[in-house]
Amino acid sequence: MSANHETLGEGRDDLDWLAFQYVAGELSPAEEERFEARLAIDPEAAEAVARAVTLGEAVSLAFRGDAVSGSRPVDTLAATETRPATLEPAPANRSSVARTASVATAACVIVAALLISFRDDGAVHDDELSGGSVKSRSMAHRSQSVGDAAVPPPGAGSDLNSLLLETWTDTRESVAALDSDSLTETVSVEVAESRADLASDVPDWLFVAVELSHDPVPGRSNGNVLEN
Amino acid sequence: MSPADGPEQFSSEQVAILYREHGEKLRRLVIGILRDQSLADEVLHTVFERLIERGDSIRDDVRGWLFRVAANEAIQVKRRQARERRAVDQAAWLAGARQSGENAAEGEVIRDEIVADVRRAIAALPEAQQQVVRMRIYENRKFAAIAAELDVPLGTVLTRMRLATERLGQALRKSIDPDQ
Numbered sequence: 001m002s003a004n005h006e007t008l009g010e011g012r013d014d015l016d017w018l019a020f021q022y023v024a025g026e027l028s029p030a031e032e033e034r035f036e037a038r039l040a041i042d043p044e045a046a047e048a049v050a051r052a053v054t055l056g057e058a059v060s061l062a063f064r065g066d067a068v069s070g071s072r073p074v075d076t077l078a079a080t081e082t083r084p085a086t087l088e089p090a091p092a093n094r095s096s097v098a099r100t101a102s103v104a105t106a107a108c109v110i111v112a113a114l115l116i117s118f119r120d121d122g123a124v125h126d127d128e129l130s131g132g133s134v135k136s137r138s139m140a141h142r143s144q145s146v147g148d149a150a151v152p153p154p155g156a157g158s159d160l161n162s163l164l165l166e167t168w169t170d171t172r173e174s175v176a177a178l179d180s181d182s183l184t185e186t187v188s189v190e191v192a193e194s195r196a197d198l199a200s201d202v203p204d205w206l207f208v209a210v211e212l213s214h215d216p217v218p219g220r221s222n223g224n225v226l227e228n
Numbered sequence: 229m230s231p232a233d234g235p236e237q238f239s240s241e242q243v244a245i246l247y248r249e250h251g252e253k254l255r256r257l258v259i260g261i262l263r264d265q266s267l268a269d270e271v272l273h274t275v276f277e278r279l280i281e282r283g284d285s286i287r288d289d290v291r292g293w294l295f296r297v298a299a300n301e302a303i304q305v306k307r308r309q310a311r312e313r314r315a316v317d318q319a320a321w322l323a324g325a326r327q328s329g330e331n332a333a334e335g336e337v338i339r340d341e342i343v344a345d346v347r348r349a350i351a352a353l354p355e356a357q358q359q360v361v362r363m364r365i366y367e368n369r370k371f372a373a374i375a376a377e378l379d380v381p382l383g384t385v386l387t388r389m390r391l392a393t394e395r396l397g398q399a400l401r402k403s404i405d406p407d408q
Contacts, residue, residue, distance in 0.1 A: 016397055017390050023260040024364065026371055036303050039261070043295040046257050053256035055346075055393065055400055056365050058338050062347035063366040202244040202251075206276055210240040213280045 012048075019048035023056065238283040247276060250291060254298045261302040267309075271301050342403045349399035357392040360385055 021027050022035050038045045238246070254275065258268040275298045279286075286293050350358055363374045371389065375382040 013394050013397075017393065019260070020393050025263075036261070036299075036306075039257075039299040040296065040303060043292045046295040046299045047253065049260035050253040050256040051397065051400075053260045054338070055397055057256075058343055058346040058400055059350065059361060059365045059396065061338060061343045062350055063362060065343060065347065202247050205273060206243060206247055207240050209277050209280050210238070210243050213237060 015045060015048045016051060019045065020052040020055070023049060023052040238280060243276065243280060243283075246279070246290065246294070250294055251276075254294060257295065257298055258302040261299065262306055262309075267305060268302075271298065271305055274301055342400070345399055345403035346396060349396050353392055353395060357388045360388045361392045361396070364389055 018035065022032060027035060035045070039049065251272065255268055255272055258271045259265065262268055262271070275294060278297055279290075279294065350361060353361065359378070360374060363369050363377075364371065369377075371385050372382060375385045378385070
């Protein structure tokens with residue numbers, strides 16, 4: 001089943017294919033053991049495994065993106081066995097993502113409410129044409145002034161309009177916050193040059209381990225407190 | 229990057245730079261072997277602790293040392309797990325893809341533009357190859373099962389997958405490093 005990596009002239013593609021089969025669990029037990037023996041001494045083979053995992057991740061995310069967009073319904077092992085892998089942004093952007101989500105939710109509520117009020121407006125319009133009630137005319141007036149949060153529409157005591165006003169106010173605040181913060185939040189992919197930049201991407205345990213290794217211990221010649 | 233001459237241990241900045249340069253590839257290597265994200269994190273922790281302990285004794289290429297140690301440690305853990313009869317039967321990329329979503333703070337998130345490039349590369353594949361790629365990677369079905377379902381020889385499935393991974397691999401490398 002697998003490519004024979006021991007043949008002369010094994011190229012990078014051959015190694016990548018072998019690594020892919022290994023990562024996919026498609027090698028026989030003997031082939032797997034042989035490849036792992038190679039992994040232990042050959043950094044190129046190890047890098048090929050890392051590439052295979054990266055490729056698989058990227059492909060999974062690519063298909064997942066298509067699934068989310070609705071191009072094809074998916075009921076797969078990937079979907080049932082794991083939490084869906086989503087293209088979540090780096091942590092620095094999570095607060096802006098939360099705000100974006102709240103803006104999107106608020107927008108949906110507003111649209112839904114407007115649709116409902118337009119339906120009422122339509123009914124009101126019919127009522128007006130047919131000489132409808134004063135109540136219907138006041139409902140039409142309220143629906144026209146929904147967009148201006150500074151001036152509450154007259155008679156805005158209905159639950160619907162209160163919800164709209166509250167949502168619109170929250171939305172404007174969220175948008176203002178989003179605009180000011182998102183300018184300073186970017187996803188950096190370059191190697192950091194400052195300790196602060198390093199610290200933001202490197203786990204704390206790493207620095208603790210380094211500090212512990214540098215602490216001099218009385219009675220030890222090399223000051224290394226970590227035992228083999 | 230190499231350690232300074234003499235019995236010098238790595239500074240925290242040096243270790244952090246090494247982590248930054250190699251950490252994610254090492255993580256993916258270990259995930260590829262163990263197919264378990266949490267175990268992979270533990271192994272990565274062990275590898276860098278060893279680096280800190282023995283930094284002064286590393287004479288050759290640090291990168292090579294890191295990969296060898298990571299592979300050896302992961303294989304040791306895998307054999308221990310096998311002895312303990314713990315079943316780890318999920319694709320490595322599922323564990324890795326979960327990592328991208330759950331704990332992006334410690335790892336390199338696969339950027340949206342890379343995913344978009346890969347998506348385009350998939351779309352450019354012949355339909356037969358697209359199908360096999362989807363079934364193997366996204367739906368996590370074994371090659372034998374795919375061959376049975378499509379009613380084609382196993383060798384045909386393998387050939388389609390191999391050709392697809394070569395082209396997708398090229399697209400991925402180009403996306404990650406356009407100057408390569």
